[in-house]
Amino acid sequence: MTFLVRKKRLGRRTFLRGAVGGSAVALGLPLLEAMISARQAQAEDPIGDPIFGLFYWANGTPWHAGHGAEQAVGTDLWTPAQTGPGYAPSELLAPLAAHQVSVATGLEPHTEIPPEPPGQGDGHMRGFMVAMTGDRIRPEGFDHPSHTLTVLRPTMDQYVAKHDDFYGDAPTRFRSLEVGVSGARFHDYGHWNAISYNGPDAQNPPIMDPAQLYAKLFNVPDDLVALGRRARLIDAVHDDAKGLRQRLGAGDRARLDAHLEHLDEIQRRLELTSGTCEMAPAVPGNSGDLVEQTAIVAELLAAALNCDLTRVFSFMLTSPATTHVFGNLGVPDGMHKTCHDGKWESVRKITLFQMQAFAKLLDAMAAYKDPMENSLLDRALVYGVSEYGEGYKHSTKEMPVLLAGGCNGAINRGVHVREPGGNLCKVHVTILRALGIDCPSYGFNGGETTEHLTGILA
Amino acid sequence: MWSGPLSLSGLRSGSLSALTVAVALAGCYAGAPAGDSDSDGASGASGTASMSASASASASASGGSGDSDGDSDGDTDTGGPPALPFEPGPPTLPRLTAAQYNNALRDVLGAPLPTPSLEPDTNPYLFFNIGAASTTVSEVGVQRYEEAAEAISKAVFGDAARREALVGCVPEAADDACAEAFVTTFGRRLMRRPLSAEERGRWLAFAAELADGDPWEGLRMAVAGMLQSPHFLYRVELGEAAPTEDDPTRRRYTGWEIATRLSFLLWNTTPDDQLLDAAEAGLLDTEEGIRVEAERLLEDPRARAAIQAFFAQYLDLGRLDQVERDSELYPLYTPSLAEAMRTEVELLVDDFVHREEADVRGLFTTRRTFVNEDLAKIYGVEAKGASPITFVPVELPEDGPRAGILTLGAFLMMNAHATETSPTLRGKYVRERVLCEEVPAPPGDVDTNIPEPDGEAHTLRERLEQHRADPACAGCHAFIDPPGFLFEHFDSIGNYRDLDNGYPIDASGELDGAPLAGARDLADALADDKRVARCMVTQLYRNTAGRLELPGERPGIKAVEDEFAASGYRYRELLLAFVTSEAFRTVATPEDL
Secondary structure, three states: OOOOOOOOOOOHHHHHHHHHHOOOHHHHHHHHHHHHHHHHHHHHOOOOOOEEEEEEOOOOEOOEEOEEEOOOOOOOOOOOOOOEEOOOOOOOOHHHHHHOOEEEEOOEOOOOOOOOOOOOOOHHHHHHHHHHHOOOOEOOOOOOOOOOOEOOOOOHHHHHHOOHHHHOOOOOOOOOEEEEOOOOOOOOOHHHOOOEEEEOOEEEOOEOOHHHHHHHHHOOOOOHHHHHHHHHHHHHHHHHHHHHHOOOOHHHHHHHHHHHHHHHHHHHHHHOOOOOOOOOOOOOOOOOOHHHHHHHHHHHHHHHHHOOOOOEEEEEOOOOOOOOEOHHHOOOOEHHHHHHOOOHHHHHHHHHHHHHHHHHHHHHHHHOEOOOOOEHHHHEEEEEEOOOOEOOOOOOOOOOEEEEOOHHHOEOOOEEEEOOOOEOHHHHHHHHHHOOOOOOOEOOOOOOEOOOOOOOEO | OOOOOOEHHHHOOOOHHHHHHHHHHHOOEEOEOOOOOOOOOOOOOOOOOOOOOOHHHHHHHOOOOOOOOOOOOOOOOOOOOOOOOOOOOOOOOOEOOHHHHHHHHHHHHOOOOOOOOOOOOOOHHHOHHHHHHHOOOOHHHHHHHHHHHHHHHHHHHOOHHHHHHHHOOOOOOOOOHHHHHHHHHHHHHHHOOOOOHHHHHHHHHHHHHOOOOOHHHHHHHHHHHHHOOHHHHEOOOOOEOOOOOOOOOEEEOOHHHHHHHHHHHHOOOOOOHHHHHHHHOOHHHOHHHHHHHHHHHHOOHHHHHHHHHHHHHHOOHHHHHHOOOOOOOOOOOOOOHHHHHHHHHHHHHHHHHHHOOOEHHHHHOOOEEEEOHHHHHHHOOOOOOOEOOEEEEEEOOOOOOOOOHHHOHHHHHHOEOOOOEOHHHHHHHHHHHHOOOOOOOOOOOOOOOOOOOOOOOOOHHHHHHHHHOOHHHHHHHHHHHHHHHOOOOEOOOOOEOOEEOOEEOOOOEEEOOEEEOOHHHHHHHHHOOHHHHHHHHHHHHHHHHOOOOOHHHHHHHHHHHHHHHHOOOEHHHHHHHHHOOHHHHEEEOOOOO
């Protein structure tokens, strides 16, 4: 955890704010030069700042005897036969072998399950929430026909992106990016269509359209004066909101405050204009194939990481309980129903396909290397997870946990750790400590633990 | 006579009145299935396939006592305890939905405008208004507001004729008398209330600061700022202490707030000048004044679009968007079938609400409907003049299997799986959407899978009955499945069938203990079931309040329901009764203030 290199960065916001009020013309050049030299300095660093990513796929892994199914359908194609470093990848992990992904098996949520309303133990709810937040779901609303439910606290990507130990006072252009690939969804709200949350009822819907993502990342107007005026206008919006806050009840005041905090981030970004990416990738196309589409989005994401536009992302391949129809694999029904229909062979094929998609993301991150041959993946820790162990019975035992990347040496690569019944929140502790974030313990409502995964955290 | 093609998106944005005249005159009209990017169509639950034993208690308590009119919750019409007083709940702070944002700016700035890509709305509890009132916007969402404000203000002010028409004078400076007059008028329209002197002064000061030597640019920036203001993006409706009210926890909405509530309910957009003038004149402080304005609004085509948006959400029609079927398995399936089914429901709603002004509960019993060529084939009716894009009114046969929208395409197809039907989904829809009853989620530790076919169970019904043999599942499934079995004669696209998996269909079932032979019987049973109308009123209330009703609000809803009944269940009368009621006009002091 001492691998982190914290560079002193330019106080861009302060600098620009002063400049916009006065002589705006003069500010472009020196700022640009400072940026370029900062980037050069970074390239010469043997190790850059760490990157954290969340990769999510739906509906777990295929069930097998003793896991989700009484009937002895299929064998365990997920858990590698050996533990420790250098394990031989299982059939379903084979697509990730080139990247020496570490894997933890046997873990499960330890959070309490309130008895009422019923259903909170279900994998889509409990497995997802604990994997993402280390806490249980917020039960209010769950007993209604719409099954509206939400997180109690930020998901890991947002916890990291807003933690002082991660960005300090020099956040990147975007604190985080939320992207996705499959638009199929079980419901149109809650965690059924987004995996990243700032808090209860505050989700970050992923950008699914590559063109929109490209525009957000790389089409930044270069008229600094105009952008400075847009930034100044946000002060006017703040002024206009002032009288409103104290007239609202606590809940709505919190919603408004979050909106105003987002405005601060946007203002910061408008003032940051010169921190753009000079090596923008080609304007992306679109593909109907999930793996190809993953490669397209992954390339944009990797280019953004390479330009240091962000260091935190969440990547939703498919949303929880996805209804995505994998017609390309000859599966006629949506995936969720396919699981419940007990179509083991279809679920095997789909899970393998989803791992192939994950490999595309890791490929893209591994392809960007600095002069010292350190890739983005060497700097990164990508947490791959699904909502439950298997989809036939929604069992939250045997949660599939993947930890990809070297995280600047803080993560041992290519290790299999097996802890049957172990606390899933050990993953969160591992991630936070690897990223250099102070973490005496993590987990809530029965899920607390002080332990990390000892074989995986270096 | 009108016979040209008409796009469905036009149908959903207010041009329905021309359409139905065509139906009346010509007996037909055409619609070309098309994408609809701006509809308020809802999506919702398609939950898992089993329920808990513990839910059976609440199931029977919420309607399963066998009381034939369904009025079994103690809320009886006669002889019960005296009515409880109405206690309004706390206010909400809804963000404008994407449709409301676009509609409002079209009305305030005029068309055409760039169509911004806003954060997608969500619809917990079926309604976008509830998502807008309960969720927090993301950072990306706020950035999109910022970018939209920039693009829209530039589109308007980049055109010299357009900006002069909007502003009404030529400013010499960004804070001169012309600019001030504009900020005053525009601010009132955009914020749906007059700006205070302090607010006007502040926006003018920013206009001057950011003018960059061009007064027009200063005004553009002021507009771009106001478009990002929470006073525009959120509906601030907090009420004020009423002069005659000595209960400090109860407030009455101001005239300006009533104008906003009326207009977003009845038009799904911002108030027009006439409505704001009525507020300013104090006309909206009285029941009579509200009624006069509501009647005016209901005459406008925008009301038809808003009513369609409500019904699409209440009936959960957005789920049709997700439907796909294999035409190998279902030869009558076409890619535009789901769109045709949605259009059919819209035409029925329009027929009941506007053209006939009939008992709107007839939606669940009607034998009159509107079909295009594809639907006519599925229903097996003759439809002279129908084509893939032309709908004609038809009468379903009296001795046929169909009556009411629960026997028509939309309900049957969206509540079925891609390769088989789902009595559970269909029964759940009847319980939750039609009767507003609650079906709890299955407990986490039960097997929600339906057994595979074996030697004994041939049909899906038989497999489901095996599933119900598990006591953990039996309670809820006994509540959900029996009304769902009534539809077993209709396959996954709503086509009539006699066999399932090669074996004869048994479509008998029951509702709350009353045995029914099939879906036609259910239509008869629903015809005088009080839960149907109560559910419609309750959903209207939730959609307006932006949240579920609180127990103290139920007497207010009941009062509206009674007026609805007295009107012969005419939907227009329901809206008028609602907007003039205490339930619409009063609010509690915010909690934790």
